[in-house]
Amino acid sequence: MNEETQQQAHAPASARVDAYLERIGATRPARADATALRELQLRHLMTVPFENLSIHLGQDIVLEEEKLVDKIVTDRRGGFCYELNGAFAALLQELGFRVTLLQARVFGDGGRLGIPYDHVALRVGTDDGTGPWLADVGFGDHALHPLELEARTEQDDPSGKFRLREAPQGDLDLLRDGSRQFRLDLRPRVLSDFRAGSWYHRTSPDSHFSRSLICSRRTADGRVTLRGRTLITTVRGERHEAELQDDDEVLAAYRDHFGVALTRPPTVRPPGADRAPAGTPVNTDLR
Incomplete structure (x- = not known):
């Protein structure tokens, strides 16, 4: 840990909040209202990538608020659901919002539900x-x-029409354009409850996170995604794909589209491959 990182790690909470807001291009809201929440979520989605690179770079993933925030703010990285929503929850709480972690199970092929603690929502x-x-x-x-x-009526969003529908045992199913996304359990959880789910998705051969590389971010007019060596851009509903030819093109795509600076491209690691222990530097030169 360099001197700058040490200073940020021990900075007062207000300074860490300001650094997080700077990371997502947002200003500190005057009050914790719905308008502010909407703006913060949108800016987070357009700035911080959804990615699983740590799994394939041999880096440890620790579900602790401070470490998750540091990964996003100091290392200028993203993460998958446990990391992104865990860090976002910490930011919202510091800004005065009342936040409860909820666990969800994602619907897969054929409507089959995933594992408990498959996803964390807020x-x-x-x-x-x-x-x-x-x-x-x-x-x-x-x-x-x-x-x-x-609400149990349809809710319009730029990404589609969403509806929350009653499900067995007091749960809720979230539907997008009529297709079930995940089943939400409304009982409060804490971040440590999701450790087993995070471990599963990092190590199981049945997890799509362990079998492929993904880095994706919302843009002003669509989405940009790097899936392995395939760069996918969607602009106003029109999709384009380009195969990147060499390591330099891959590294440039991570840097230019997601702000992630690496010295080597990540490659898919077989589930169960040895991983660097917590705190071990990895040759990624993240900035």
């Missing part, structure tokens, strides 16, 4: 009498705006 309370809201910056291509958690 229940957010505001001080303006609206909500509560379902906020989520960790589900990849998803709703741009927070959704009204107690």
